[in-house]
Amino acid sequence: xxxxxxxxxxxxxxxxxxxxxxxxxxxxxxxxxxxxxxxxxxxxxxxxxxxxxxxxxxxxxxxxxxxxxxxxxxxxxxxxxxxxxxxxxxxxxxxxxxxxxxxxxxxxxxxxxxxxxxxxxxxxxxxxxxxxxxxxxxxxxx
Numbered sequence: 708x709x710x711x712x713x714x715x716x717x718x719x720x721x722x723x724x725x726x727x728x729x730x731x732x733x734x735x736x737x738x739x740x741x742x743x744x745x746x747x748x749x750x751x752x753x754x755x756x757x758x759x760x761x762x763x764x765x766x767x768x769x770x771x772x773x774x775x776x777x778x779x780x781x782x783x784x785x786x787x788x789x790x791x792x793x794x795x796x797x798x799x800x801x802x803x804x805x806x807x808x809x810x811x812x813x814x815x816x817x818x819x820x821x822x823x824x825x826x827x828x829x830x831x832x833x834x835x836x837x838x839x840x841x842x843x844x845x846x847x848x849x
Contacts, residue, residue, distance in 0.1 A: 709778055716771035719764050724837060726761025727800075730807050731830035737814055738823045746817075753811045765804055772797070788849040793840055800836045 730753060737749035776784055784790055813819050
C-alpha cells in the first residue's frame, strides 16, 4: 500500500508544480496585456488554474505525504533529517502557493502593482525548491 500512496503523492506533486510553473507565466502575460478581452481571459485562466488544478493538487500532495508519514510513524520523522528539511521546504512551497493566490486575487480586482519582470523572476522560484526536495526524497543524504 505504501508504494501506491507514494505514487499518488508523486503524481499530485507533478500536477501541483505544473500549476506553480504556469500560473506566474500567466501573470507575466496578464501584466503586459492592455486590451479588455485579453485581461478578462487571463483572469478566467488564472482563477481556473489556481482553484481547479493547482490548489487541489497541493491538497492531494500534502494529504498523501501526511498519509505516508502516518504509515511510517512520527518516530521516523524525528529520526530522518532529510525528511525534516523536506517538510520545511514544502512549507516554503505552500507559502509561495498562497502568495500566488494573493497575486491572482489582486489581478482579479485590477490591482496588480508588479511588473512583467517581477513575474518572470518569481516564475523561477519553484525550481529552487523542486531540486532539493527531489534530491532529499531520493538520495536521503542524512
